[in-house]
Amino acid sequence: AARGFALSAALDSDIAHRSDDAASRQAAEDRLGLLTPVLKGVLTDVGFENTVKAQQVLGGHGYIREWGMEQFVRDARISMIYEGANGIQALDLVGRKLPRDGGRAIMAYFKDTTELLAPLASDETMKSFAAPVKAALDDLQKATMWLMQNAMTKPDNAGAASYDYMHLFGRVALGVMWVKIAQAAIEKKASEPHEAARMDAKLLTARFYMERMLPETRLRLTRISTGADTMMSLPEEMF
Secondary structure (H helix, E strand, O other): OHHHHHHHHHHHHHHHHHOOOHHHHHHHHHHHHHHHHHHHHHHHHHHHHHHHHHHHHOHHHHHOHHHOHHHHHHHHHHOOOOOOOHHHHHHHHHHHHOOHHHHHHHHHHHHHHHHHHHHHHHOOOOHHHHHHHHHHHHHHHHHHHHHHHHOOOOHHHHHHHHHHHHHHHHHHHHHHHHHHHHHHHHHHHHHOHHHHHHHHHHHHHHHHHHHHHOOHHHHHHHHHHOOOHHHHOOOHHHO
């Protein structure tokens, strides 16, 4: 799903630079601008987290240089700083990309994603994948509305919410990718029965994501909605 997310951004970059249609170029440019901080921030955060989990598989040996895992951890960690630390990516997303052009890009994202999911709600093979992503999309829309209502008059609310918002958005974007992967796997399984085992593995992985990882969006929404008061109320002298 992460590779699919990155490839979709690369495709948008090609469309934005090479399409003969002005409307397609603008739409691709809007998507790319909106999703780049999500892509950069979330995938490198998750990549580091997964690398540390891989290190734990080796127990104490994961920290010993001769096995190589400790080098992978260092390499993954620095990716969270390249092209701006991920906290800066989150601030860029909330402070610049969301309100740009009156919110045109995020509104288009909501519209496109809703149109992707709507026909799948009644599809017996796909509704178990589409429904969790629709619920997560609802959380993203609620978080976006909360920022619109509470961040303009109190900028601290935007800053306090930014990292959770970036990760909420990332979970939704990866969920969308898993829906597309599940669709492709079901179609390939039907047309190429010899690929059934490999496609079943993809479907099980997609279901794992929907059940075990996507519910994180509700946690992120709750944290966003608490505002900045507890974060900003500690006096300087208490540090």
